[in-house]
Amino acid sequence: MFSRAVLLLFVLLQSFWLSYGVTVYNQAGPMNPTATSGSSGSQATLGNVGWISALNAYNNVRLQPPALPSPMPSTSFALVLPNQAQHMSGLSIPQRGDFYGFSIEMSVVEQVIGKNASFIQVPFLNLLAALTDRGNDVRIRVGGNTQEMASLVNSLPNNAMIAKDSSVVTGSVSTGQTPTLDYTTELLYLLANVSSLVNAKWYLGIPMNDTTHLRLQIAELGDAILGDNVLGYQVGNEPDLYASHQRRPDTYNVQNYFDEFGVMVNGIHDDKQIKNANKLVAPSLQGTWKAEDLWATGYLDAYSTSISVMAMEHYPDQNCAAEFPNGGFGDIKDPQTVFPNYLTHASGVQMVQPYLNSAGIAQQLGKEFMMFETNTASCGGFPGVSDSFGSALWAVDYGLQMAYSNFTGALLHVGGQNVSYNPFTPPPTNLSLFEKWTVGPVMYSTIFVAEALGTSNTSRVVDLNANGGNEFTPAYAIYEHDTLARIALVNFMTEQGGVGSYNVTISVGGGTTGEATATPAQVKVKYLLAPSVSEKDQVTWANQTFGGRFAADGRLSGTEVIQTINCDQSANTCTVTVPAPGAALVFVSAAAQAGDDPSATQTYSTTAVTNRVATMTIDPTALAHSNGHMGDMPLAGTSKGGANSATSTHAMLSYSRLFYLLFGLVQALFWFR
Structure with missing residues (x-):
């Protein structure tokens, strides 16, 4: 009985120590006061907690997408590309995938x-x-x-x-x-x-x-x-x-x-x-x-x-x-x-x-x-x-x-x-x-x-100066082993009133290129998409996502979707639609299409955690100079700057201490009943 009482006292003291160990310094630096705040996806509730949304990494600022350009760029244009690099001028030096x-x-x-x-x-x-x-x-x-x-x-x-x-x-x-x-x-x-x-x-x-x-x-x-x-x-x-x-x-x-x-x-x-x-x-x-x-x-x-x-x-x-x-x-x-x-x-x-x-x-x-x-x-x-x-x-x-x-x-x-x-x-x-x-x-x-x-x-990469050089619809061609392999298409516009997406008619070889027609029977397309340019969380690559705020473990989740678009070889054309907003990666050559999906990625898992529940340390001292970051991270902030004051979150911490004290008491009573 005596030993149980000692253990109970120990647990209570431990609970109090854990709760007392909570340390939160001043809320991190100001966000732009002129920006508009709004909800931020699936984690909006957590993000609206004051000291979280005060951190710029989790801010709730949601902007309005810009209006469509005036005049509007053409929403239907053609790209006629040579199949061999020797017929394409302006190509870059060979580039690596780890660019x-x-x-x-x-x-x-x-x-x-x-x-x-x-x-x-x-x-x-x-x-x-x-x-x-x-x-x-x-x-x-x-x-x-x-x-x-x-x-x-x-x-x-x-x-x-x-x-x-x-x-x-x-x-x-x-x-x-x-x-x-x-x-x-x-x-x-x-x-x-x-x-x-x-x-x-x-x-x-x-x-x-x-x-x-x-x-x-x-x-x-x-x-x-x-x-x-x-x-x-x-x-x-x-x-x-x-x-x-x-x-x-x-x-x-x-x-x-x-x-x-x-x-x-x-x-x-x-x-x-x-x-x-x-x-x-x-x-x-x-x-x-x-x-x-x-x-x-x-x-x-x-x-x-x-x-x-x-x-x-x-x-x-x-x-x-x-x-x-x-x-x-x-x-x-x-x-x-x-x-x-x-x-x-x-x-x-x-x-x-x-x-x-x-x-x-x-x-x-x-x-x-x-x-x-x-x-x-x-x-x-x-x-x-x-x-x-x-x-x-x-x-x-x-x-x-x-x-x-x-x-x-x-x-x-x-x-x-x-x-x-x-x-x-x-x-x-x-x-x-x-x-x-x-x-x-x-x-x-x-x-x-x-x-x-x-x-x-x-x-080797070339800027195609697409759509008459329009700044909202850029396109690039990528030649691999001196053969056209991929085409990257970007759409900076956000659809408004059903307007904004564009269609690209791609022709490979033939015509002005001086080559025989080489448009494949089909192309595969992966899309980078979100509902609007101002979206923060609902971003997908080929229908897969890392997850929204506080929801990522570093692995892409969801079913990968690669679009297959049939081409008209008699007309030497393929038509690809690029949503607004979005980017499309078109796999043209047979080799590119065969290797368009990475092998199964080695991933990692763990049950380890970084700290006990109550070691809540946030030290938002200014860590920026010019280019870098204004980056404040707990444990290892490195620049001297902001005042370290806990007054702005004192009430929250008082509730936290009480919570952990009660949690320890309930836990102890359960163990020693």
Whole structure:
């Protein structure tokens, strides 16, 4: 009897301790006050809880689709395409199926990839498996602004893998400050274990904040632990923003960077523990400096033997005023106003235009040319835009435009809970026992582009300037092994009054192409669809979905539907309808049709959870500077910024404590009755 009483007391104390362990800091940064709020699909009830919807990753902003263009583009047009690449002008260099990858901020690795080498986030593995099944592998960069202040340490309290030291910070108070980020070798073993399960390849970041005391350990150990799974080492992140972020003097310029990069290169080559000293990624300019101004210093002549990837980082817009009202970014932008800017072919064309010359230089030097970090808008994106189906169509068009323009890859940035553009977001730690991940619409774009380019590494892309070059109905042809294999069709319009969809009549060979007719007896089509461009949750690829908010485990669910369209070979035509909005991937060649469905994807499951019910920790400190994210993730936020106050959710936590205390009491009475 005495022992039962002791156990009962222990359970009650444990219940009280668990409930008391709830910690919620201030609600994350403000959303755009001019945006319109509304319900958000199947998880609207949860999303309407104040502290959840205050996180931009789960915002309830639902925009109005733009009106149909005036004048309307033709809703019926023809594409006459040669069957052989030799008769098609303007084709890109051969592209790989892993064209789209991910850029993951170093500070949020624990939440996105895994807590340690033994605890890997299963939804993350499943998402990667979906891509590697379609593109052979997936390229991932771990770094960003937080790599610049990262230091390897032997160990951290509580066996942590990553921790921040807020006693040492850099950056501007108005635009966020970055503390030192400490990490252990466990991080690299985690990445190695991911690569052992799915074919993931990594880019790692070497800090460049202090060129008098080089910290090269991540490259030394990266080579030793990850081996060939390391694709390269990014040396410095956005050096053209060092001055504005108060990491260098205001006078810092391209020549200063040229000199400092030389110090880094020499140090890396002198370090005998680094086996891949010629696999550097640079210069990773954000756009404040023109690339041509840096090339004019002789940068490429001096360092091209050490650089394997010429990299740039660019976003089409920024939402910094909403996150940093006192940061000098002007007026807050209205998402409804900027939304149409993403629903046009012109956006992708304008994005690549400044880099066409540099892409050509990269080809001459035999280098890869990558958009190393990108997404819809810096400073976290626009709620209602960055997490809408419109962003998926934008990313499909943008990705294929980059491929056509001879980029060799692009990495979509992944931030924390307070960004709206994430391809995927794990639930806040306090919900991780009973909620799943949230997969953003742009994740579907990576699947589309991977299937469009295939696994042969021979795909060459051409912008067809379709429908008289109309900006709402772009189309691309993909030639594989020098034969027409696939056609990608995009429709940026949303149907209104039964108007918006369009029909494309495709003819292969014959006519003006100088070839015999080669239209197949039938084509297969996969559709990327949603009810409107403003939709957030009901997105499907070939009728399959990752699920809505807090509903994804990283696997596509539902019955796959591949449309078969019979062609008129006597007329040499096939007619394909593209819904409004939507994108269609048309499989033309026999080889493409035979391989249009990936093999059964290896998926993963687990019963493990990230924490006990009551370790509810949300620390929404500002983690953004320029391009990256305004990303706040629990456990490992890395930038000094917002006030950490629990007052706004004090009442909610009081109820939580009472709930867990009562739960413990009922549980104890049940055990010891």
